[in-house]
Amino acid sequence: MRVLIAFAAVTTATTAVAAPDAPSPILTTPEAKDVLTYARPEIARVTHVDLDLTVDFASHVIHGTAALDILAAAGAKEVILDDKNLAIFSITDAAGHTLAWSVGASDPEKGAPLTVQLGTARRIVIAYRSDPGASALGWLPPALTAGKVKPYLFSQGEAINNRSWIPTQDSPGIRQSWAAKITVPADLVAVMSAERLTPGGEPAAKGWHSYRFRMDHNVPPYLIALAVGDIDFKAIDGRTGVYAEPSTLTKDAAELSDTGKMVTTAEALYGKYRWGRYDVLVLPPSFPFGGMENPTLTFATPTIITGDKSNVDVIAHELAHSWSGNLVTNATWADSWLNEGFTTYFENRIDEALYGKERAATLADLSWDNLQRDLKTAKPDATRLHGDAGGSNGELDYNKGSTFLRTIEYTVGRARWDAYLRGYFDRHAFQPQTTAGFLADLRANLIKGDRGLETKLELDRWAYQPGLPDNAVHVKSATLAKIDATLARVDAGAPITSVDAGHWSTQEWLRFLNGLPRKQDAARLGELDRTLGLSASPNPYIRSAWLVLAIANRYDPAIPSIEQYLPSVGRMLLVVPVYRALKAVGSWGMPIAQRVYAQARGSYHPVTVGAIDRLLARKDDAAR
Ligand code: BES
Ligand code: ZN
16 A cells, blocks of 8 residues: 655645645555665754855866745654765755754765754755766866867766765755755856746856756656756757757757657656756766756756767667656656666667657667576576665666556557556556556556456566566567678688678667677777777767777787777766776786776766776676
8 A cells, every 4th residue: 555645734725826736655565675875854854945156167066955835744843864075054044044954874885874954944944065087977177078178067866866966865866846056167158957936047256156056846856957057059949958068069959959849759658748848968978977866957968979879779668767667756766767777778769769660669679689698697686677675787677667567558559558658657647656656557547457467467467576587578679680691701701791780770889789799809809890880989879889899809909999998978777898908818808907997086076986986996896
């Protein structure tokens, strides 16, 4: 049984003045308990955050105030917030009266509990600053930007990093509306994942200006995001556009010109887009992910700008999160497949509607390859969709989760499944969700007591057991089957000059490079490299897959390419496998990894640094 608690019925104003949405319910069932927060929302919870912050590039610090609205149960004495290395100067009520507060013992990942004595206060004002090493914040010197003249800052909240720059209850089940005033140097632009109220900025103290933002919907706090830099905008259509540094904007906007169509396509599938605008911010190369679904403003890696639109599925993915993830949100990180698996499925449906069945099949077939790889290498326990309390199981969430939903689609038929999913997003809009909650909803609204269907679907096995149930649907791609035929010829000794790669998409390249036998002699590697231009490929997906193969064979001529490539890209998916490959050929690779990393480390975001530090320090690499 789901238990919804909102404490008090908050009446919604019917005046013309926009007001934040009434507080969203929280879940209090045992499986909805988030072990990665110190918050105790059943006692007192944050419902709204007002930020007034200044971004100081000289000291790599954000400072100012966060004012929090608190909804407290009867008799509540305190509110507990998450705090990761913040320096707190004072905490007061709305009238400026000091409130007592204390910070508990700190954990390197979770940070520390910040407990504030509420008294009768229901709005508290925290004066603070972030630490220069804040785990959410990437501070880039000008050299790491496209323009090379101005510095850049971006935040990455998911999963539990926003507590390093915002003192709030940093848990995906505790939704909050928010607003912000951000003051930055006058030659820089600030953008956030919310309605942008002052596109040109407003004057502040000399040499500074301010930007204001508001998010009236309740969102999980990991979706509050900020970027500051030399940022320009180009519209695609009335509600979509691209933000990027001026020198890359034209190219970025051309690559992403289908974004407006993607939004209409997504709406036709699963219901109205509820967030107003949908824009994409193309970041500098140290952005650690492919994309991040920050509401109204997807953050994207520049590695998807390959000139042929063959990686815009990343945008379809982040856009799809506007339903799966941002509307209906995993209540805890143990259920992150509800965000990522649903989104990977939805993304593929957008790809199909926009680019056709074969293109979607190519992407789905490649996900299947990755799923098979992960099922082989992961510990069985890590192959469950509903993970243990601690968090996500990496790509399995994406590919096993999407395969689960596709299997339901094929079993009940597309029309019935799509109607169900539209209803699901509506029923749970702006609310947290658990695996148990999803299965209950599915049983109530799709299966409706049909015993035969229940048996066929094997829901509990999919959700809670390791491995892959045998009803799993594998979509096969004719395009990739052709690559497999090429691979067979090459394997039988055909010259590489006979490989017709001229019009390959990134996905065909990946099937080819990852499908080559892992053992290759130097002569054949040289032939591959020369003929296909691999060491010099400007496409980072190709470059990464090639280097992994070259490294596995200790191919010395690839060393300059490794040295050039690794410091130039910070997207974990494209650099971690290269470091992992170097580590796997210890005596040849580790010295290269150490040497290149010493130079590259400073150019990566803290989350990439954390991942590679751990990888290179770990004895074995069992935990992928
Ligand atoms: N929400 C994720 C990124 C993320 C996941 C950040 C977990 C922090 C913790 C985002 O939507 C995503 O999945 N990005 C993918 C791209 C996608 C096309 C698979 C990525 O970054 O590669
Ligand atoms: Zn995602």
